[in-house]
Amino acid sequence: MDRNWWTRFALVVLVAVGSLWFLTPTYYSMFVLSRADRNDVAKLEQALPKWSAPAKYRLSLGLDLQGGIHLVLRVDTKTALGKRAQRLAQQMVSYIDGKKLGKLTESTNTETYEVTLTAEDPATMDAIEKELVSSFKDFSKVSRNAGVLVMKLESAQVDYMMSEAVDQAMLVVRKRIDKWGVAEVDVRKLGTDSIQISLPGEKDPERAKELIGTTAQLEFRIVEEHGDLFKDLYSNTPPDPNAGISLVTARQDSEGNEPSPPYLSGTDKNKLLAYVDGKGGEGKQVLLHCVEAANGKSCLRYTTYLVQANGLSGENLTGADARKDQTTNDIVVDYQFNAQGGKLSEELTGKNVNRQMGIVLDDNLISAPVIREKIGNNGRITLGKGRSDERLKEAQMLSLALKSGALPAPVTIGETRQVGAALGDELIKKGTTAAVIGLALVVVFMAIYYKVAGLVADVALVLNGLLILAGLALFKATLTLPGIAGFVLTLGIAVDANVLINERVREELAAGKSARVAVDQGYDRAFWTIFDAHITTLIASIILQQTGTGPVQGFATTLIIGIIASLFTSIVVTRVLTTYLVHGRNAQTVSI
Amino acid sequence: MQIIKGKTNFDFIGKRKMALLLSSAANIAIIVGIAAFGFNWGVDFAGGTLIEVKFNEAMTAQKVREGAVAGGLHEPQVQSIGSADENTFILRMGGVTQLTEQNEKLAEAALRALPGVEITALNKDLDNGLINVRTRAEVKLEDLKQAVVSSGTGVQSVTLLPGSSAESGFQYQITSAGMSDKVKESLTKGIPGGTFEVRRTDYVGPQVGEQLRNKGAAALLLALLSILVYVAFRFDLKFAPGALVASLHDVIMVSGYFLVTRREFNLTSIAVLLTILGYSINDTIVIYDRIREEMVRYKGKPLAEIINIAINDTLARTILTGGVTSLSLVGLLFYGVGEIFDFAAAMIWGIIVGTYSSWYIASPLTIWLDEREAAKAAGGSSNPMKAKPA
Numbered sequence: 001m002d003r004n005w006w007t008r009f010a011l012v013v014l015v016a017v018g019s020l021w022f023l024t025p026t027y028y029s030m031f032v033l034s035r036a037d038r039n040d041v042a043k044l045e046q047a048l049p050k051w052s053a054p055a056k057y058r059l060s061l062g063l064d065l066q067g068g069i070h071l072v073l074r075v076d077t078k079t080a081l082g083k084r085a086q087r088l089a090q091q092m093v094s095y096i097d098g099k100k101l102g103k104l105t106e107s108t109n110t111e112t113y114e115v116t117l118t119a120e121d122p123a124t125m126d127a128i129e130k131e132l133v134s135s136f137k138d139f140s141k142v143s144r145n146a147g148v149l150v151m152k153l154e155s156a157q158v159d160y161m162m163s164e165a166v167d168q169a170m171l172v173v174r175k176r177i178d179k180w181g182v183a184e185v186d187v188r189k190l191g192t193d194s195i196q197i198s199l200p201g202e203k204d205p206e207r208a209k210e211l212i213g214t215t216a217q218l219e220f221r222i223v224e225e226h227g228d229l230f231k232d233l234y235s236n237t238p239p240d241p242n243a244g245i246s247l248v249t250a251r252q253d254s255e256g257n258e259p260s261p262p263y264l265s266g267t268d269k270n271k272l273l274a275y276v277d278g279k280g281g282e283g284k285q286v287l288l289h290c291v292e293a294a295n296g297k298s299c300l301r302y303t304t305y306l307v308q309a310n311g312l313s314g315e316n317l318t319g320a321d322a323r324k325d326q327t328t329n330d331i332v333v334d335y336q337f338n339a340q341g342g343k344l345s346e347e348l349t350g351k352n353v354n355r356q357m358g359i360v361l362d363d364n365l366i367s368a369p370v371i372r373e374k375i376g377n378n379g380r381i382t383l384g385k386g387r388s389d390e391r392l393k394e395a396q397m398l399s400l401a402l403k404s405g406a407l408p409a410p411v412t413i414g415e416t417r418q419v420g421a422a423l424g425d426e427l428i429k430k431g432t433t434a435a436v437i438g439l440a441l442v443v444v445f446m447a448i449y450y451k452v453a454g455l456v457a458d459v460a461l462v463l464n465g466l467l468i469l470a471g472l473a474l475f476k477a478t479l480t481l482p483g484i485a486g487f488v489l490t491l492g493i494a495v496d497a498n499v500l501i502n503e504r505v506r507e508e509l510a511a512g513k514s515a516r517v518a519v520d521q522g523y524d525r526a527f528w529t530i531f532d533a534h535i536t537t538l539i540a541s542i543i544l545q546q547t548g549t550g551p552v553q554g555f556a557t558t559l560i561i562g563i564i565a566s567l568f569t570s571i572v573v574t575r576v577l578t579t580y581l582v583h584g585r586n587a588q589t590v591s592i
Numbered sequence: 593m594q595i596i597k598g599k600t601n602f603d604f605i606g607k608r609k610m611a612l613l614l615s616s617a618a619n620i621a622i623i624v625g626i627a628a629f630g631f632n633w634g635v636d637f638a639g640g641t642l643i644e645v646k647f648n649e650a651m652t653a654q655k656v657r658e659g660a661v662a663g664g665l666h667e668p669q670v671q672s673i674g675s676a677d678e679n680t681f682i683l684r685m686g687g688v689t690q691l692t693e694q695n696e697k698l699a700e701a702a703l704r705a706l707p708g709v710e711i712t713a714l715n716k717d718l719d720n721g722l723i724n725v726r727t728r729a730e731v732k733l734e735d736l737k738q739a740v741v742s743s744g745t746g747v748q749s750v751t752l753l754p755g756s757s758a759e760s761g762f763q764y765q766i767t768s769a770g771m772s773d774k775v776k777e778s779l780t781k782g783i784p785g786g787t788f789e790v791r792r793t794d795y796v797g798p799q800v801g802e803q804l805r806n807k808g809a810a811a812l813l814l815a816l817l818s819i820l821v822y823v824a825f826r827f828d829l830k831f832a833p834g835a836l837v838a839s840l841h842d843v844i845m846v847s848g849y850f851l852v853t854r855r856e857f858n859l860t861s862i863a864v865l866l867t868i869l870g871y872s873i874n875d876t877i878v879i880y881d882r883i884r885e886e887m888v889r890y891k892g893k894p895l896a897e898i899i900n901i902a903i904n905d906t907l908a909r910t911i912l913t914g915g916v917t918s919l920s921l922v923g924l925l926f927y928g929v930g931e932i933f934d935f936a937a938a939m940i941w942g943i944i945v946g947t948y949s950s951w952y953i954a955s956p957l958t959i960w961l962d963e964r965e966a967a968k969a970a971g972g973s974s975n976p977m978k979a980k981p982a
Contacts, residue, residue, distance in 0.1 A: 414800035423791040437923030492920035540870030547811040
């Protein structure tokens with residue numbers, strides 16, 4: 001055996017052992033942990049032996065197999081954008097009016113985002129046009145005819161605002177799901193105008209409506225001094241020790257983004273909410289603030305704020321924007337009210353200077369900045385300097401929250417797919433039985449038909465199956481029912497490569513070549529055919545992966561990993577084995 | 593063991609005209625059939641609600657359908673899945689919520705008929721099952737709910753929207769109950785003594801359905817084109833049309849499976865079509881590869897003969913691969929329920945037509961192209977196909 005062979009042999013062994021290693025977390029989560037703990041990463045980490053692959057690399061079951069709800073919400077970005085264009089057009093009119101450049105009337109096409117501005121006095125239009133073009137950079141000029149100016153929202157701006165509308169809807173949806181207290185929720189953007197939500201274990205498809213029912217409620221409510229309210233509550237009626245509620249008596253956040261101690265902190269939103277419900281006193285209410293985890297996707301814990309029961313509605317907001325102030329380098333959020341809102345804001349902030357104003361979205365306290373002075377039509381929230389990336393993210397979140405009050409993006413239910421846990425269990429059983437039967441049939445057939453060469457192909461096939469599972473675990477993919485079908489199909493396709501090789505070897509043998517020459521030439525000649533055949537299937541599966549949704553995507557992912565694994569097992573693995581059988585033992589014949 | 597002993601010498605090329613005639617006829621029939629009857633679109637594409645129920649008693653699809661209609665469901669499609677003793681059925685209905693085209697007018701009339709309530713605006717959102725009502729004076733939530741419920745549309749909740757006041761009027765949102773509740777209710781009412789559990793619920797909104805359909809068609813087209821580009825690049829432009837026609841043929845034939853069996857055409861069906869596309873090209877390429885190789889070996893032989901040799905030489909492989917791949921799917925045929933059964937059955941059918949098309953359509957087509965070119969360049973080389981080294 002030459003060195004080259006040993007290198008390849010080592011590679012094959014390495015890959016095989018590596019695959020098994022990557023599958024340890026999967027094995028533990030499915031067969032060692034109890035059913036209920038299957039998705040619990042912390043429990044899995046405890047159960048795993050030290051040498052195991054990290055718990056995050058594991059194959060989890062798709063919603064169709066473990067039960068749960070898959071939801072797709074569609075954000076009506078077009079309507080949201082049409083409204084926004086209209087609002088900007090109104091701003092243009094009042095801006096020009098404020099500059100005393102002339103009187104304008106506007107009409108907005110909410111489909112093309114074109115704004116037609118007509119001047120009362122056509123003679124004033126030159127100056128107006130100059131001012132608008134330089135001040136409203138989101139718009140570009142389309143045409144100008146005497147006193148009529150047509151401007152259009154820039155396409156880059158259209159894209160940006162659409163994606164912002166989806167982000168805004170996502171924020172609202174996330175806050176609402178948060179209320180349900182479901183573990184393992186996954187909320188992500190799907191395409192350009194949809195939001196995909198996975199809720200493992202959820203049973204009631206009707207709950208989806210809670211997410212979209214009413215538009216988000218944004219309010220500004222003054223934060224009250226809570227004094228010893230929480231401390232007294234905690235000592236007089238102690239919470240259930242298992243509720244995860246604790247009293248915080250000293251400041252924990254150096255930047256002061258927390259209620260003044262003593263306040264309550266809890267890990268379970270519903271339990272904390274139930275504990276403080278109705279304890280705020282006359283005209284007041286206790287609201288929770290979510291302290292976000294570093295990834296911004298979940299809440300580490302919730303803190304309690306006491307706020308006034310009534311406040312200023314956010315429906316009068318006209319816009320909000322997060323940015324870095326170029327002169328002070330502060331990260332700020334600027335927001336604007338319409339005339340009515342401005343008046344109300346002046347009233348509210350005027351008598352509450354130096355108190356905190358709670359920004360409340362659907363009963364979640366998002367932020368509580370201190371009111372420095374009376375705020376009229378234009379307000380600014382300053383988040384400070386330092387850690388500007390994080391700050392900017394925070395500011396963007398805040399501006400999204402403000403916008404959801406100002407410019408709600410309509411959301412509709414696109415898809416709801418709910419599978420009961422009992423059906424899931426049955427599908428797993430049937431799916432694996434089907435896969436095992438298919439695999440067994442192929443293995444037996446190959447061994448009978450090609451004898452030793454067939455056994456070699458079988459070894460490669462089993463390794464191929466192992467590789468697919470390990471690959472799925474590596475990409476943290478989920479196994480769906482179509483995924484199982486894809487797995488089975490890939491094994492069938494993988495065998496094709498070995499059939500090609502073996503038929504080729506037989507041909508060479510029939511042509512009178514020696515065993516060694518026949519094997520070598522068989523492999524060499526079959527290589528490009530196998531390569532081409534795999535690539536074409538790969539192309540089809542990549543396209544399916546990119547365009548498919550949900551379970552079908554699972555099928556495509558399995559297919560892609562399977563095809564790549566098959567190239568390796570059929571070309572490298574079987575050749576290493578066959579080379580050993582023929583060259584290593586100096587065989588004169590080959591069993592094929 | 594060998595399927596085919598020694599060398600075979602079947603004349604595939606000689607029968608190409610008959611094969612093409614037969615295939616064209618079958619393809620045209622399927623296309624006409626799709627145009628005339630359409631697919632049995634699943635909720636993925638048509639939109640609507642799909643609910644899977646499992647009865648604890650012996651039941652037939654007919655009984656479930658009659659019971660559901662008696663219980664008040666509008667035109668449900670009922671299909672039995674799995675083996676008969678599983679008593680499991682899929683019910684499909686148009687509409688996502690109980691506020692459907694059939695009863696929205698009734699619901700509106702019931703609201704407008706409420707005594708002493710002046711409605712200033714009323715709009716309905718059928719996609720989400722919402723009715724928004726604006727009234728001059730305050731109305732009891734329960735009254736609104738009762739009005740809609742009595743008209744035959746279940747109500748999940750009625751809320752007073754914020755911003756309502758004596759000056760601007762009161763705005764209410766009525767959220768209708770989902771279809772799954774109605775199905776449960778209808779089956780309980782319509783099949784006395786029947787006990788069942790709802791195992792699965794799928795809603796797909798009409799817009800999403802359309803979007804998914806367009807996406808599916810785009811995916812098929814894109815896959816077809818990409819594969820062609822690859823074939824043209826790896827082989828010769830002349831091979832591409834044969835591969836294209838053969839793949840189209842296979843996709844149409846497999847669509848025929850869904851047309852003739854009336855099985856549901858859904859997202860999984862698109863996955864089958866794409867996989868068949870890949871598989872069929874794969875099969876074609878193996879033969880093309882061989883043609884290319886034989887062209888080098890037998891320089892000067894007419895292309896028709898070379899193709900015959902290539903197909904015959906790869907015959908064992910082609911049959912074996914098709915057989916083994918089908919073998920792996922057998923388990924799914926027996927243990928796959930619903931979509932997965934269709935996946936396996938359509939795949940096996942696709943493998944058969946894919947194999948046939950590689951022999952009788954993809955390869956012979958290259959001859960026509962070759963002959964046409966030869967006729968054009970009369971007197972030129974009889975075998976102008978160049979053999980690129982792999």
